[in-house]
Each structure stands twice: as structure tokens, then as C-alpha cells.
Amino acid sequence: MSVLTVFQAELVVSVVELVLSQRMATDRAYAKFFAGQSLSAMQKAQVTTSTGDILRRLNLFCFLADVPLEQAHENGAKLIAAWHLLQGYEQPLLHKRAVLSPLEFNDRLLQAKATPLLWQGCPTWLDELGASQLGEQWPKERAALAERARRYIRVNELKTTREDLLGDLIKQGINAEPVTNVATAIQINDQASLFSSNAYQQGWFEQQDAGSQCVVQALDVKPGMTVFDTCAGTGGKTLQLAAMMRGKGRLVAMDIEQWKLDKLQLRAKRAGAFNIETRLIESSKTIKRRKLSADRLLLDVPCSGLGVLKRKPMAKWHDTAERLDALTQLQADILQRYSQLLKVSGIMIYATCSILPQENGDQVRQFLANNSNFLLLEDQTISPSETGFDGFYWAKIVRIDA
Numbered sequence: 149m150s151v152l153t154v155f156q157a158e159l160v161v162s163v164v165e166l167v168l169s170q171r172m173a174t175d176r177a178y179a180k181f182f183a184g185q186s187l188s189a190m191q192k193a194q195v196t197t198s199t200g201d202i203l204r205r206l207n208l209f210c211f212l213a214d215v216p217l218e219q220a221h222e223n224g225a226k227l228i229a230a231w232h233l234l235q236g237y238e239q240p241l242l243h244k245r246a247v248l249s250p251l252e253f254n255d256r257l258l259q260a261k262a263t264p265l266l267w268q269g270c271p272t273w274l275d276e277l278g279a280s281q282l283g284e285q286w287p288k289e290r291a292a293l294a295e296r297a298r299r300y301i302r303v304n305e306l307k308t309t310r311e312d313l314l315g316d317l318i319k320q321g322i323n324a325e326p327v328t329n330v331a332t333a334i335q336i337n338d339q340a341s342l343f344s345s346n347a348y349q350q351g352w353f354e355q356q357d358a359g360s361q362c363v364v365q366a367l368d369v370k371p372g373m374t375v376f377d378t379c380a381g382t383g384g385k386t387l388q389l390a391a392m393m394r395g396k397g398r399l400v401a402m403d404i405e406q407w408k409l410d411k412l413q414l415r416a417k418r419a420g421a422f423n424i425e426t427r428l429i430e431s432s433k434t435i436k437r438r439k440l441s442a443d444r445l446l447l448d449v450p451c452s453g454l455g456v457l458k459r460k461p462m463a464k465w466h467d468t469a470e471r472l473d474a475l476t477q478l479q480a481d482i483l484q485r486y487s488q489l490l491k492v493s494g495i496m497i498y499a500t501c502s503i504l505p506q507e508n509g510d511q512v513r514q515f516l517a518n519n520s521n522f523l524l525l526e527d528q529t530i531s532p533s534e535t536g537f538d539g540f541y542w543a544k545i546v547r548i549d550a
């Protein structure tokens with residue numbers, strides 16, 4: 149990546165400080181600071197990439213810049229100076245007080261490289277949690293989660309084929325290639341702007357990690373089925389389900405937040421997915437009224453997000469191990485209550501974007517122990533270190549009796 153201009157460096161400082169001080173979502177912070185600026189897509193991508201680098205390994209950049217972690221929110225200028233030195237670039241001329249001594253930096257760099265938790269941007273609480281749950285596998289996952297996230301899109305098979313979309317992207321000079329073993333996924337190998345492309349405006353693709361695409365594929369939905377997606381959010385996976393159903397059958401997208409369902413509807417329109425109905429979950433009655441009605445059910449439950457830290461690193465710096473207990477209770481409750489939607493012989497996927505057994509296999513084992521009318525068909529953890537994708541877990545479960 150090339151050196152940032154002073155203006156770009158200032159933008160990185162503004163985003164980092166706002167995200168850290170007000171816990172604003174990074175996407176919202178980018179939208180706020182990019183509004184009204186005449187930056188090219190490439191220049192914006194440079195800002196988001198360097199901001200992401202800093203937030204993913206915040207403890208490393210604080211150490212390199214000699215800033216206490218708890219004061220990072222008011223020291224963005226020193227953090228971006230450290231980022232420049234780490235890339236081998238001159239520091240940007242922001243404030244005199246933010247200039248780092250290259251000698252001290254190099255000394256700190258040597259120490260950081262010898263300290264995995266710094267080099268891989270991992271807070272102690274997370275390291276202890278990962279080690280206790282994943283044992284020998286954890287150091288590999290910890291290293292993988294410190295990498296920059298790769299760019300993946302999903303072809304919208306309601307509108308085009310992967311081959312045709314690839315041809316179109318390559319014709320526009322975008323470096324794109326198909327992902328082996330994930331039939332709908334394309335990897336984008338440069339920072340080209342995708343969202344201003346004709347292909348995006350036409351609804352030919354959605355941005356979606358390849359691992360997330362594998363989760364939905366596992367549900368094996370068919371045209372004509374009745375399918376429920378009860379934790380649909382803004383519809384990343386719902387839209388893929390709609391494409392797998394070829395627009396035929398009933399697809400009910402539910403969530404407890406109306407604004408997410410509103411956004412889902414807009415996305416569905418662009419994607420040409422016309423068999424989706426949205427339903428806000430207002431009380432337990434919303435589920436009870438529809439029991440024994442689903443051929444297929446996706447439970448993409450709220451989770452720690454520890455599988456997607458490359459893309460959403462703030463969980464490392466805002467969360468604690470204690471929050472996990474409340475989350476696992478919510479997951480168990482959703483699994484128990486919402487599974488009642490399934491018909492006999494119906495199949496559900498329980499999924500998380502976490503790689504921790506506590507949220508994954510342990511939950512499923514407990515559910516099956518309490519519900520002898522359900523059977524596990526198959527489960528899989530999608531490992532960031534083995535795939536390069538984000539980390540996910542899915543369990544495919546069939547209802548064998550009412």
C-alpha cells in the first residue's frame with residue numbers, strides 16, 4: 149500500500165479517535181468523515197485499510213507509539229505515525245507532539261515482534277479464553293485473525309452466473325478470481341471500487357465473506373419450500389437463501405430490530421428477491437403462532453463475533469469474557485424456542501460467527517441432550533487459519549418427531 153497524504157492521515161486519526169471514544173461503528177464513522185470529500189474510491193480504501201490495520205492491532209500500535217491503551221482515543225496522530233514507520237514510510241507531518249523517535253520505534257519494534265500478543269493484536273482476556281477453549285489450535289487462529297480480511301463477493305444467481313459476473317468484473321480491470329469449493333464466491337484481489345460499478349447497481353452481487361456463504365449452502369434449501377431466517381439482521385444470508393430458492397416458495401426474515409428488516413427489504417429489491425416477507429419479533433407469540441411450519445430454518449444467532457475479528461476488530465477492545473455468558477444464555481434460549489418452528493423432518497442450521505466451542509458444539513450438544521426429537525446430521529467449524537475466510541460454525545439438525 150502506498151503512503152497516505154496528510155489529509156488521508158488526518159481522516160484516519162478522526163475515525164480512530166471517534167470509534168474509540170464514542171464506540172461508534174467504523175462504517176458510520178467512515179460515512180461521517182467521507183461525506184462531502186472529493187476522494188477517489190482508491191483513496192478511501194487506503195484510509196479504511198490503514199484504519200483497519202490500527203484497530204485490528206491496537207495494542208501493538210499503542211506499544212510502538214508509547215501510548216497507554218486506555219489513552220488511544222486521544223492519540224490517533226501518534227498511532228498513524230507508528231503505522232507509517234511500520235510500513236517503512238516517513239511519518240506524516242500532523243502535530244509536532246505526535247512525531248515519534250525512529251530509534252525508540254525500532255527498539256520497540258524488536259520487542260513487539262518477540263511478543264505474540266502484541267504482534268498479533270490480542271488482548272490478554274481473549275488469549276486466555278481462546279487458549280482455554282481451543283488449546284493447541286488457538287495460536288494458529290490468533291495469528292490468522294490478525295491478518296487483513298480478504299475481499300469476497302457472492303454472485304446473485306437470481307440475476308446472473310458467476311462466470312458472467314467474473315467476465316464483467318475482469319473487463320472493467322478488476323482483479324477477481326473464483327473461490328475453489330464455494331460455488332457462489334468470488335475473491336477480489338485489489339482495492340477497486342465495487343459499489344459504483346454497473347454490476348453492483350444491477351444487483352448482480354453482494355459483498356459477503358466466503359465462509360458466510362458456506363453456512364447458508366449447508367441449509368440445502370430448495371425452490372417451493374417454506375424457509376424461516378429468524379435472526380436475519382440486514383439480510384446478508386437471507387438474500388443468499390432467496391437465490392437458492394430461485395425466488396420460489398416462502399422466505400420469512402425475522403429479527404427483533406425493525407431498522408434491520410427495513411434495510412433488508414431495500415437490499416432484497418435491488419437483488420430482485422421477491423419471495424421475502426419480513427416479520428418483526430415482538431414477543432414469544434410471534435414464534436409460537438408459526439410452530440411446525442418450516443421446512444428449513446436458519447438460526448444465525450447473536451454471538452461474540454470472535455470469528456470475524458479481521459473485519460470487526462472492536463470486539464477485542466470493547467468486550468470481556470464475562471459478556472460471553474449472557475450471550476450463550478441467549479443463544480440457548482433462541483435455539484430452544486425457535487426450533488419449534490420446524491416441521492417434523494424439517495432441517496435447521498444453528499450458526500455463529502464464532503470459533504469458540506462454548507457458543508458452538510457445546511450449545512448444540514446441550515440442546516440435543518434436552519430434546520430427543522432432534523438429531524444432529526453434521527457440523528463444521530470454518531477455521532480462519534485453514535481457509536483464509538472469516539470464522540464460522542454451523543450445525544445441521546433434523547427434527548424427527550413433534
Ligand SMILES: C[S@@+](CC[C@H](N)C(=O)[O-])C[C@H]1O[C@@H](n2cnc3c(N)ncnc32)[C@H](O)[C@@H]1O
Nearest residue numbers: 378379380381382383384385403404448449450
Ligand atoms: C449474527 S446477526 C445476524 C446476521 C445476519 N443473519 C446476516 O447474515 O447478515 C444476529 C441477529 O440476531 C438479532 N437478534 C438478537 N436477539 C434476537 C432474538 N432474541 N431473536 C431474533 N433475533 C435476534 C440481532 O438483531 C442480529 O441482527
